Amino acid sequence: MSEPEIHGSDEIHTSDIVIIGAGPVGLFSVFQCGMLGMSCQLVDALPASGGQCAALYPEKPIYDIPAVPQLNAAELIDCLEQQIAPFAPIFHLDQQVIELQRVGEYWDLLTAAGKSLRGKAIIIAAGVGAFGPNRPPLANIERYEGRHVHYMVGEREQFRDQRVVIAGGGDSAVDWALALVDVAAKIYVIHRRERFRAAPDSVDKMHALANAGKIELVIPYQLAGLEGDKTSAEDSTLRAVLVKHLDGTERRLEADHLLAFFGLASKLGPINNWNLGIHNGGIAVDPTTCVTELPGVYAVGDIAMYPHKLKLILTGFAEAAQAAHAAYTVVNPGKALHFQHSTTSGIPGLEK
Amino acid sequence: MTMIHFIRTNGEKVSIDAIPGSTVMEVAREHDLPMLAACGGSLACASCHVIVDEAWFEKLGELSEEEEDLLDTAHGLTHTSRLCCQIKVSDNIDGLVVNLTPME
Numbered sequence: 062m063s064e065p066e067i068h069g070s071d072e073i074h075t076s077d078i079v080i081i082g083a084g085p086v087g088l089f090s091v092f093q094c095g096m097l098g099m100s101c102q103l104v105d106a107l108p109a110s111g112g113q114c115a116a117l118y119p120e121k122p123i124y125d126i127p128a129v130p131q132l133n134a135a136e137l138i139d140c141l142e143q144q145i146a147p148f149a150p151i152f153h154l155d156q157q158v159i160e161l162q163r164v165g166e167y168w169d170l171l172t173a174a175g176k177s178l179r180g181k182a183i184i185i186a187a188g189v190g191a192f193g194p195n196r197p198p199l200a201n202i203e204r205y206e207g208r209h210v211h212y213m214v215g216e217r218e219q220f221r222d223q224r225v226v227i228a229g230g231g232d233s234a235v236d237w238a239l240a241l242v243d244v245a246a247k248i249y250v251i252h253r254r255e256r257f258r259a260a261p262d263s264v265d266k267m268h269a270l271a272n273a274g275k276i277e278l279v280i281p282y283q284l285a286g287l288e289g290d291k292t293s294a295e296d297s298t299l300r301a302v303l304v305k306h307l308d309g310t311e312r313r314l315e316a317d318h319l320l321a322f323f324g325l326a327s328k329l330g331p332i333n334n335w336n337l338g339i340h341n342g343g344i345a346v347d348p349t350t351c352v353t354e355l356p357g358v359y360a361v362g363d364i365a366m367y368p369h370k371l372k373l374i375l376t377g378f379a380e381a382a383q384a385a386h387a388a389y390t391v392v393n394p395g396k397a398l399h400f401q402h403s404t405t406s407g408i409p410g411l412e413k
Numbered sequence: 414m415t416m417i418h419f420i421r422t423n424g425e426k427v428s429i430d431a432i433p434g435s436t437v438m439e440v441a442r443e444h445d446l447p448m449l450a451a452c453g454g455s456l457a458c459a460s461c462h463v464i465v466d467e468a469w470f471e472k473l474g475e476l477s478e479e480e481e482d483l484l485d486t487a488h489g490l491t492h493t494s495r496l497c498c499q500i501k502v503s504d505n506i507d508g509l510v511v512n513l514t515p516m517e
């Protein structure tokens with residue numbers, strides 16, 4: 062992948078703890094840290110908090126949250142946000158953390174949006190990785206992203222008189238095929254099987270347009286490669302999309318754009334390069350403290366690994382408590398941690 | 414005994430005596446084979462995509478509509494692609510051969 066462009070700003074956002082990932086466990090970490098008087102900021106690659114609960118299954122009921130017989134994943138996230146509101150956490154959404162660096166006694170994080178975040182301790186609650194578009198694994202695809210390869214589309218007009226290849230079998234693929242019919246010069250829809258998992262009305266319309274010769278359905282095919290402008294050294298102008306039949310036959314579709322709609326995928330990405338001893342997507346921690354191989358860096362929730370780990374929300378909540386208590390001594394060196402139940406302390410808010 | 418043979422992307426074969434009742438995805442994860450299985454078998458992703466040996470595909474039975482829908486979001490599909498969180502280990506699949514797919 063190409064290096065994202067960073068527009069560094071001089072401002073450094075500082076708090077006691079910086080939490081990577083605003084899924085259920087990252088959110089509850091704010092509560093646990095807050096109860097110990099530590100301030101938090103959270104970063105997430107997604108434009109909203111909630112992690113898997115919000116991105117993958119907001120409508121599904123969850124039955125194994127202790128003392129809550131049933132609630133939807135989206136409701137769980139709402140409740141967590143209410144629970145942490147008194148601690149006024151700062152959210153930096155829609156930006157992936159791309160760097161972790163030790164600076165004196167602090168840890169500094171850099172986000173893809175160019176923000177610098179500083180904490181005395183870091184809690185990594187990155188789940189199964191940063192959510193982003195599910196990019197097809199085609200050679201050199203990053204060269205064309207933005208200008209020729211798109212995972213999200215804003216305006217129809219940008220495709221006026223252009224040849225467009227749409228890949229995918231869900232609502233996005235079908236809806237954009239319909240939306241671009243009178244705009245684009247040529248529309249191909251690539252899908253691996255006859256059935257589309259999209260609104261039946263829209264699928265019918267698409268088939269009608271295909272019969273009328275306005276859309277070309279390329280089925281059952283999948284993406285196989287991208288061909289650029291061979292005359293230029295940089296090769297960053299898309300000329301054709303190569304597709305392959307499940308039986309192996311290839312076709313070359315001359316095109317100016319590829320719209321790839323394969324939903325969301327999660328990737329650890331930069332976290333792999335932080336010397337955390339990552340194995341099969343997990344960060345090894347001591348489960349009694351959740352500390353990683355780096356001092357002052359903790360990992361909780363789905364990403365934290367130790368023998369017999371259970372990837373459950375309730376496990377993550379307990380890990381958040383372990384990590385917060387362990388981080389206290391790093392954030393407040395030389396200060397004793399006076400243990401209190403919440404029934405005794407109430408919600409102290411932030412002492413600042 | 415239910416032997417499952419996993420073929421890594423480099424061709425290396427790993428044979429595991431699996432306990433009936435779990436899924437092939439769980440067997441792979443327990444034995445540290447490279448497989449993200451991000452959603453933990455809850456049919457919400459396609460990161461446990463494997464390619465089943467031709468000789469075995471039919472014997473595993475029909476795919477559910479949910480599994481087919483999720484396979485739409487996988488890459489490098491073949492006629493014998495499966496999400497291995499949906500393949501239950503039982504005596505009937507003793508000797509199953511599955512090919513792992515690239516992880517990231």
Ligand SMILES: Cc1cc2nc3c(=O)[nH]c(=O)nc-3n(C[C@H](O)[C@H](O)[C@H](O)COP(=O)(O)OP(=O)(O)OC[C@H]3O[C@@H](n4cnc5c(N)ncnc54)[C@H](O)[C@@H]3O)c2cc1C
Nearest residue numbers: 082084086105106112113158187188190191192362363374
């Ligand atoms: C369909 C389904 C049903 C489930 N049902 C249950 C259930 O009934 N009970 C249960 O206990 N569990 C269930 N789970 C599992 C549960 O959702 C997870 O255990 C839980 O979401 C883990 O929370 P987390 O905060 O650790 O990580 P996640 O929810 O994965 O959140 C991690 C967040 O970190 C962000 N992130 C990662 N890396 C970066 C980075 N570098 N920069 C910025 N942001 C980053 C991601 O974008 C993501 O938003 C289910 C999961 C699925 C998919």
